[in-house]
Amino acid sequence: RRARPVREVLFFPSRPCCVEALLAEAAEPGAPARPCPCPLPSGDTALSRLVRRVLSARRSLDLCIFSFSCPQLARAVQLLHRRGVRVRLVTDAQFMGLPGSQIGRLRHAGIQVRHDQHSGYMHHKFAIVDRRMLITGSLNWTTQAIQSNRENVLVVEDAEYVKAFQDEFERMWEEYNPANYSFF
Amino acid sequence: RRARPVREVLFFPSRPCCVEALLAEAAEPGAPARPCPCPLPSGDTALSRLVRRVLSARRSLDLCIFSFSCPQLARAVQLLHRRGVRVRLVTDAQFMGLPGSQIGRLRHAGIQVRHDQHSGYMHHKFAIVDRRMLITGSLNWTTQAIQSNRENVLVVEDAEYVKAFQDEFERMWEEYNPANYSFF
Numbered sequence: 001r002r003a004r005p006v007r008e009v010l011f012f013p014s015r016p017c018c019v020e021a022l023l024a025e026a027a028e029p030g031a032p033a034r035p036c037p038c039p040l041p042s043g044d045t046a047l048s049r050l051v052r053r054v055l056s057a058r059r060s061l062d063l064c065i066f067s068f069s070c071p072q073l074a075r076a077v078q079l080l081h082r083r084g085v086r087v088r089l090v091t092d093a094q095f096m097g098l099p100g101s102q103i104g105r106l107r108h109a110g111i112q113v114r115h116d117q118h119s120g121y122m123h124h125k126f127a128i129v130d131r132r133m134l135i136t137g138s139l140n141w142t143t144q145a146i147q148s149n150r151e152n153v154l155v156v157e158d159a160e161y162v163k164a165f166q167d168e169f170e171r172m173w174e175e176y177n178p179a180n181y182s183f184f
Numbered sequence: 185r186r187a188r189p190v191r192e193v194l195f196f197p198s199r200p201c202c203v204e205a206l207l208a209e210a211a212e213p214g215a216p217a218r219p220c221p222c223p224l225p226s227g228d229t230a231l232s233r234l235v236r237r238v239l240s241a242r243r244s245l246d247l248c249i250f251s252f253s254c255p256q257l258a259r260a261v262q263l264l265h266r267r268g269v270r271v272r273l274v275t276d277a278q279f280m281g282l283p284g285s286q287i288g289r290l291r292h293a294g295i296q297v298r299h300d301q302h303s304g305y306m307h308h309k310f311a312i313v314d315r316r317m318l319i320t321g322s323l324n325w326t327t328q329a330i331q332s333n334r335e336n337v338l339v340v341e342d343a344e345y346v347k348a349f350q351d352e353f354e355r356m357w358e359e360y361n362p363a364n365y366s367f368f
Contacts, residue, residue: 009348013304066322120197120332123322136336138250138307138322148304150356152320154338154345161338164193172334 005157006053006133012151014046019072022048026055026079046153047146050135051076053155057129062169063089064124067098067140074102074141078109089113090172092122100142114176122172126165133157134165189341190237190317196335198230203256206232210239210263230337231330234319235260237339241313246353247273248308251282251324258286258325262293273297274356276306284326298360306356310349317341318349 020036042048054061054076061080068074068091081087089106093115096103107113116122126136137153139145156162174180204220226232238245238260245264252258252275265271273290277299280287291297300306310320321337323329340346358364 007344009345011348011352116334118332120328120334123329123333123335125322126336136321136338138309138320144304145307148302149307150300150304151307152310152349152352154320160191161193164195165336168195168336 006155007157008049008053008155010046010049010137010153010155012046012139012146012153013148014048014050014146015043016040016147017045017048018042019048019051022051022055023072023075023079026076026083047072050139050153053129053133053135054127055080056133057085059130060086060128061088062128062131062166062173063087064091064122064126064169064172065089065141066092066121066123066125067095067142067145068102068106069098069100069142069144070146071102071143074105077106077111081109081111087111088169088173090122090124090169090176091115093117094121102141114173114178116172116176117181124168128162128166128169131166132162134162136165190339191341192233192237192339194230194233194321194337194339196230196323196330196337197332198232198234198330199227200224200331201229201232202226203232203235206235206239207256207259207263210260210267231256234323234337237313237317237319238311239264240317241269243314244270244312245272246312246315246350246357247271248275248306248310248353248356249273249325250276250305250307250309251279251326251329252286252290253282253284253326253328254330255286255327258289261290261295265293265295271295272353272357274306274308274353274360275299277301278305286325298357298362300356300360301365308352312346312350312353315350316346318346320349 018040021042134156139151202224205226318340323335
């Protein structure tokens, strides 16, 4: 029997929190918890909820993120990749090389990344988990945005909305295929 | 009998289009259409759909927009204000004064505008029409974003999501009340 579809709204800035326990549990499910030496509380915050939603991926994670500098979210994505989840990431050509960007690290870890090739921005900030749950809003995946900005994220488990975003993702994924680069 | 709740996803960039007919009809409902001399087609585009949704407000329009420079959307908001719709606008202190910003024009027209007072950004981009329909996504209300960026906008007529955003709007509206300014 299916659980009730997820419907959630997260507002940022998030209260400061430690997500090490979440990441450790995802890396080694069931392993004994090692307390993190950092002084931050681990608790229920907008950031911890976002990380949990991302870590819930079992088969696929399609990411379309304008600016991605948050180390915790990058580690969550890497964990999923190592666990065999098919991760694809679309990002912005002009922002992917800025200081603090996690894109290089993710590529280094073997994650497929594609970027736009036009002068406008690839300004989306959404994720699709298992082709079933849409995470979207104003929030770039940056520490600045998570800690300091007023932001929103919607979590929507609704086939109609998910399909629209999945189709847009597939369009961009093809359009930004390096095999199609035109170099003008 | 209520119509089926609105559920829509708009993707940008929008095809170029003229929205003069939409604005004219909103300004003077039923008046004979005067053809616009501009060469752009008027047609069904992401921009025209967004303008239509905004213009559908009858009682209230609560706006929370990080960067607002699109003249057509500013004119739509002014039209609503003139028609007696209660318009409230929350924006970002650092972006409201940038060249091309429409915030001055909207204030000049008598629309209430409040802005954040912290170093982070007020980065939301949402609108609530008649406390019933939520318009939210990655899209700032700028010509650049509408014409050049990859962006998304969700239109959601769902009490649960609308309430979360309406509550967040009311919190910000109070927090940014100039009567509470602290000037430090």
